[in-house]
Amino acid sequence: MMNEIIVPSSPCPVIIGAGPAGINAAITLAEQGIESIIVDENPAPGGAIFRQPTKKISLGFSPVIDNKSRQRATRLLENLERYKDKITVYNRAQVLGGLSEGDSIIVLHNNRVTELHYSALFICTGCYERSHPFPGWTLPGVMGVGGMQLQVKSNLVRPGHRVVITGTGPLLLLAAKQFHDAGMEVVGVYEAGQKMDLYREIPALLADIPLLFDGIKYLSYLKKQGIPVHYGWGIVGVRGVSEVSEITVAPYDKDWQPLLNKQEVINADSLAVNYGFTSRTQLTQQLGCAHSYYHDRGGFKPDVDKWHRTSCEKIYAAGDVAGIYGSYVAEVEGKISAYGHLVDLGQINDKEANLLCASLRNNLKRLIKFQHGFSKLSSPKEGLLSLPDKNTVICRCENVTLDKIDNAIATGIGDVTKLKMATRAGMGDCQGKSCGDFCRNYLAKQTQRSQQQIGKLNARFPLAPVTFAAFAAGEK
Amino acid sequence: MLNKNEFQTQKKSINTITLRENDMLYEGEIGNRKIVIMINDEAVYAYQGESVLSTLLSHKIRGFSQNDHGKVQGPYCGMGVCYCCMVKINGINKQRACQHSIEDDMRIDTRSNHFTTLIPAFEKE
Ligand SMILES: Cc1cc2nc3c(=O)[nH]c(=O)nc-3n(C[C@H](O)[C@H](O)[C@H](O)COP(=O)(O)OP(=O)(O)OC[C@H]3O[C@@H](n4cnc5c(N)ncnc54)[C@H](O)[C@@H]3O)c2cc1C
Ligand code: FES
Numbered sequence: 240m241m242n243e244i245i246v247p248s249s250p251c252p253v254i255i256g257a258g259p260a261g262i263n264a265a266i267t268l269a270e271q272g273i274e275s276i277i278v279d280e281n282p283a284p285g286g287a288i289f290r291q292p293t294k295k296i297s298l299g300f301s302p303v304i305d306n307k308s309r310q311r312a313t314r315l316l317e318n319l320e321r322y323k324d325k326i327t328v329y330n331r332a333q334v335l336g337g338l339s340e341g342d343s344i345i346v347l348h349n350n351r352v353t354e355l356h357y358s359a360l361f362i363c364t365g366c367y368e369r370s371h372p373f374p375g376w377t378l379p380g381v382m383g384v385g386g387m388q389l390q391v392k393s394n395l396v397r398p399g400h401r402v403v404i405t406g407t408g409p410l411l412l413l414a415a416k417q418f419h420d421a422g423m424e425v426v427g428v429y430e431a432g433q434k435m436d437l438y439r440e441i442p443a444l445l446a447d448i449p450l451l452f453d454g455i456k457y458l459s460y461l462k463k464q465g466i467p468v469h470y471g472w473g474i475v476g477v478r479g480v481s482e483v484s485e486i487t488v489a490p491y492d493k494d495w496q497p498l499l500n501k502q503e504v505i506n507a508d509s510l511a512v513n514y515g516f517t518s519r520t521q522l523t524q525q526l527g528c529a530h531s532y533y534h535d536r537g538g539f540k541p542d543v544d545k546w547h548r549t550s551c552e553k554i555y556a557a558g559d560v561a562g563i564y565g566s567y568v569a570e571v572e573g574k575i576s577a578y579g580h581l582v583d584l585g586q587i588n589d590k591e592a593n594l595l596c597a598s599l600r601n602n603l604k605r606l607i608k609f610q611h612g613f614s615k616l617s618s619p620k621e622g623l624l625s626l627p628d629k630n631t632v633i634c635r636c637e638n639v640t641l642d643k644i645d646n647a648i649a650t651g652i653g654d655v656t657k658l659k660m661a662t663r664a665g666m667g668d669c670q671g672k673s674c675g676d677f678c679r680n681y682l683a684k685q686t687q688r689s690q691q692q693i694g695k696l697n698a699r700f701p702l703a704p705v706t707f708a709a710f711a712a713g714e715k
Numbered sequence: 716m717l718n719k720n721e722f723q724t725q726k727k728s729i730n731t732i733t734l735r736e737n738d739m740l741y742e743g744e745i746g747n748r749k750i751v752i753m754i755n756d757e758a759v760y761a762y763q764g765e766s767v768l769s770t771l772l773s774h775k776i777r778g779f780s781q782n783d784h785g786k787v788q789g790p791y792c793g794m795g796v797c798y799c800c801m802v803k804i805n806g807i808n809k810q811r812a813c814q815h816s817i818e819d820d821m822r823i824d825t826r827s828n829h830f831t832t833l834i835p836a837f838e839k840e
Contacts, residue, residue: 280795282764282816287794293765293816295746302739331816333795367796377799379778379789386793394769395745397737398777421739481778481787519796635799638786668798668809673791704798704809 244278244329244346244353251275252580253344253357255334255522258286259566260558261363262319263573269325271581276355277326278346280333284319285312287365287385288566290393301392303417307453315570336700339526339551347705352713359553359580360526363573364519366537366559369619370673371514372633372641373626374476380483384414384513391421399509403486405429405474406513407617412457412468414511419464426507427467429488431495431514432616434470443612446605450567475502475626477510486510495622515619516563517676521698523549523556532690535618537563538676539695546579546592547572555579564610571603624681634674636667644681653686654694655679668704671696735760735773753822761817768793768800768812771825779812779825 252268254261257279265275277284283291289312292301300309319326332348343356368383375381380399384406390398401424404411408430415428444451461468475487475497489502518537520530529550530539541549541556549556557576558569578592587595627633629642639662647661655671655678658664664678665671671678675696682693742749747762754774761770768790771779778787780801790800793813800812803824812823 280814282766293747293769294740294762296740296744333814367792367794370791370797377786377788379787381789381791383792386791389793390769390772391739394766394772395739396765396769396773397739398772482789632786635788635791635797668801669796673797673799706807 242349243351244332244348244355245327246353246355247274247276250342250356250358252359252361253278253355254361254363255279255344256286256361256363256365256558256560257281257284257328257330258363258365258558258569259288259315260365260560260569260573260576261286261361262315263570264361264363264555264557264577265326266318266322267574267577268580269322271577271586272325273581274325275327277328278332278334278344278348278355279328279330282330284316284328284330286566286569287389288312289315290389291316292393292395294395296395301395303391303420333703334522335705336698336702337522337526339554342553345701347701347703347709350706350709350712352705352709354713357553359555359583361573361576361580362522362526362541362549362554362556362560363558363569364522364560365569366516366518366563367672368513369515369517369538369676371512371619371623371626372631372674372677373474374628374631375478375483376512377632377635378477378479378483379481380479380508381477381510381512384410384511387509387511388414388417391417391423397421397423399483399507400424401426401507402509402511403427403429403488403505403507404511405431405472405488406511407431407515407619408513408613409454409457410513412454412461415466415468416457416460418511419461419466423509425464425466426505427469428461429469429472429474430616431473431491431620432470433493436615437470437613440612440615443608446608446612450609473497473623474510474512475499483508483510491622493620495620496625497622514623515617516559517672518560518563520560521670521672521702523554523560524695525698525700525702526551526554528554528556530695533562534690535614538679545575546582547576548579548583564607568603568606568610571599571606574599575603619680621680621684624677624684633677634662634664634667634671636669636673637663637665639664639674644678645685648682648685653682653688654692655682655696656694658682659696665696670699670702737773737775750817750819752817752820755824755826761821763817763819765817766813767802767804767810767815767817767821767823770817771802771812771823776825 252275254277335345337344473491478485486505489497518540523541528541547555555576557572791797795814804810
């Protein structure tokens with residue numbers, strides 16, 4: 240691992256994010272003889288799905304990872320290794336933002352800030368779990384499903400002992416299996432979507448038989464282990480003194496409004512919750528790329544053309560950042576964006592590129608059809624907005640409760656930026672990554688305005704809090 | 716905060732492994748070097764290279780991140796996004812536990828996390 244970022248004598252393509260999208264973009268460029276740099280804030284390449292363990296173990300990957308994922312991850316990382324002459328990977332390197340006029344990004348690595356110029360920029364920053372506030376959600380013991388999963392996948396540590404899983408989507412089933420395999424007691428999975436919505440989409444899900452089969456495999460495994468999966472159920476709230484001890488769940492109606500007269504209380508020390516993902520667009524926003532809103536696909540995402548070019552010159556976006564479609568799509572999009580760059584360089588023409596990408600695009604169509612099979616089941620519904628009560632903290636960084644937001648709305652505030660100025664919600668260290676989605680959706684509901692009118696919180700430089708010392712070190 | 720000498724004395728005084736009951740694997744299965752670090756002025760075992768968050772979780776410490784409002788909360792995203800896992804590492808406040816790796820002689824404090832010497836984000840509006 241390199242201790243210091245070495246700025247190349249002439250700018251090369253820079254890829255942000257070493258997940259399936261970013262790595263495949265780099266490999267595709269390398270196959271055509273083009274050198275590139277990947278920067279990623281994680282300690283090792285792999286992204287969210289192929290997160291490598293921080294512990295050296297003989298299996299290589301966490302024992303909870305199934306063989307298929309192990310093979311995919313190994314293949315991807317071996318490929319990356321094969322091109323190590325062409326691809327320089329900087330891990331623990333966090334991008335703080337970019338200067339689009341200067342074609343450069345600012346990277347924090349080893350407490351030192353470096354400006355890195357690019358000839359092309361590939362933004363492959365993936366996504367994060369969307370948070371939906373409910374009473375008690377800030378108590379220790381409540382985590383995102385993926386966040387908890389990263390503990391058993393990458394850190395090989397159990398984040399709790401008796402866990403309830405609530406939320407929506409196929410990740411819940413996979414996580415239930417992995418938590419069980421990690422030695423945690425899984426009380427049950429509470430999927431907000433209705434079973435009928437899943438059955439109705441079977442034609443779409445048949446677009447990818449192996450993936451459908453994976454889902455069936457997880458379900459039958461859970462059944463065998465006696466872990467129940469409840470459809471049309473979800474979270475109401477969490478209680479506990481210093482940590483989680485009681486979790487309340489209830490049946491959800493079709494708008495995901497909990498039916499409180501049928502609620503049940505479960506004693507458990509942990510709650511894993513995931514009602515969808517948000518594209519990690521802080522960089523595409525900060526760099527000035529145009530965005531549009533997609534309710535089912537991670538909220539605002541950068542507009543991209545068929546070669547994954549954004550509206551900004553030299554900037555491409557691929558993978559979950561450009562719409563949440565999962566890791567298989569991310570792999571394909573990473574490759575397509577690299578071909579797009581080859582076209583822009585004049586190294587191949589449009590026709591050749593189309594030919595090279597024909598089978599990739601066919602694949603993409605099938606994978607996207609499959610993913611749309613979950614749209615009905617998993618698209619977040621308005622009922623979730625009714626979960627928090629007056630005293631529920633919405634913005635964790637600035638400790639802003641729902642009643643402060645309600646008061647602001649009562650004064651006539653109708654967009655998230657004004658809401659931020661009035662309440663400080665979204666002004667803290669995470670820059671609104673946690674509360675931004677709720678604030679937008681809640682405002683839209685309460686004021687009956689559109690998402691475009693409500694707008695989004697501006698991403699600001701630096702994207703993460705940084706010490707003066709780090710900037711000073713970079714000046715030397 | 717302990718000074719360096721106090722740290723060394725405490726470090727020498729540990730000879731039994733503090734039980735890490737949340738570890739998924741046995742000690743023998745883990746190839747990382749086992750080292751002694753300080754959590755809240757107490758010496759404990761950790762594996763070099765694991766995330767600070769997992770060390771805390773493995774020692775059953777789940778409530779930390781005293782944010783600017785002095786409120787204790789738990790880690791949420793586990794991947795560097797939410798800033799709900801901030802602790803003081805080697806004297807520097809507001810470090811995300813989930814994004815830092817354990818190193819020799821590390822001192823972690825989950826009790827304080829004040830806003831110091833950090834560059835605030837520039838407001839565009
Ligand atoms: C917590 C979590 C767990 C998940 N687990 C699974 C799973 O088990 N199975 C599954 O099929 N799907 C899972 N997903 C979905 C899966 O992540 C994606 O479908 C897939 O990984 C997308 O690939 P990607 O390349 O687009 O992004 P990612 O794989 O997410 O890679 C993005 C990379 O960009 C880096 N990055 C982002 N911003 C910056 C920055 N400013 N500076 C430097 N680096 C940056 C991140 O560190 C990350 O490594 C999970 C998602 C999350 C959020
Ligand atoms: S747990 Fe979210 S930033 Fe560490």
